Amino acid sequence: MNALLNSLPLIETFGLLGVYFVIFAESGLFFGFFLPGDSLLFTAGLLCSEGRLNLAALIVGAFIAAVLGDSVGYAFGKKVGPSIFTKQDSLFFKQKYIEQTKRFFERHGKRTLILARFMPIVRTFAPIMAGVGEMKYSDFLRYNVVGGFLWTVGLSGLGFFLGRTIPNIDRYLLPIIILIIIVSFLPAVIHYWRGRK
Numbered sequence: 073m074n075a076l077l078n079s080l081p082l083i084e085t086f087g088l089l090g091v092y093f094v095i096f097a098e099s100g101l102f103f104g105f106f107l108p109g110d111s112l113l114f115t116a117g118l119l120c121s122e123g124r125l126n127l128a129a130l131i132v133g134a135f136i137a138a139v140l141g142d143s144v145g146y147a148f149g150k151k152v153g154p155s156i157f158t159k160q161d162s163l164f165f166k167q168k169y170i171e172q173t174k175r176f177f178e179r180h181g182k183r184t185l186i187l188a189r190f191m192p193i194v195r196t197f198a199p200i201m202a203g204v205g206e207m208k209y210s211d212f213l214r215y216n217v218v219g220g221f222l223w224t225v226g227l228s229g230l231g232f233f234l235g236r237t238i239p240n241i242d243r244y245l246l247p248i249i250i251l252i253i254i255v256s257f258l259p260a261v262i263h264y265w266r267g268r269k
């Protein structure tokens with residue numbers, strides 16, 4: 073758990089290329105659901121505030137990676153189609169993730185592509201479900217771009233802003249990242265709780 077929460081070693085080891093890869097993988101590769109996209113973007117933004125990374129390069133690169141990742145997920149979903157619903161569970165794939173995303177899609181429609189950016193697991197499977205459902209690509213791309221922009225700019229911008237505003241914020245990094253993760257999972261928990269009622 074601590075390894076997932078602490079994105080700093082990943083950034084220090086792989087730099088911005090590591091950030092881009094994680095954002096790309098979590099956005100569209102079905103095995104990327106466990107990657108720490110939210111905390112990674114926030115931590116990278118924080119490092120930008122300290123001058124250790126370039127903010128423009130972070131935002132532009134992460135945004136492109138997010139949009140490309142979703143597009144790959146969409147293409148995958150369109151190619152495999154309904155067969156994805158009969159795929160057996162494995163180390164990287166669980167049917168419950170597909171079902172959870174499908175229900176979310178049915179409830180929120182195209183908005184799911186924007187909302188899902190801020191929800192772990194759903195973020196990874198939403199573009200795949202859009203492809204499976206044969207959403208028109210022009211519609212998909214529009215929501216993909218908006219969601220990718222809000223997510224990458226929002227979280228990295230928040231890290232940058234707090235890093236510039238609060239002295240010694242790195243002391244509070246772990247609690248902040250835990251809070252981000254809790255907030256990210258909150259919509260899914262509320263959705264599940266309402267469904268149970």
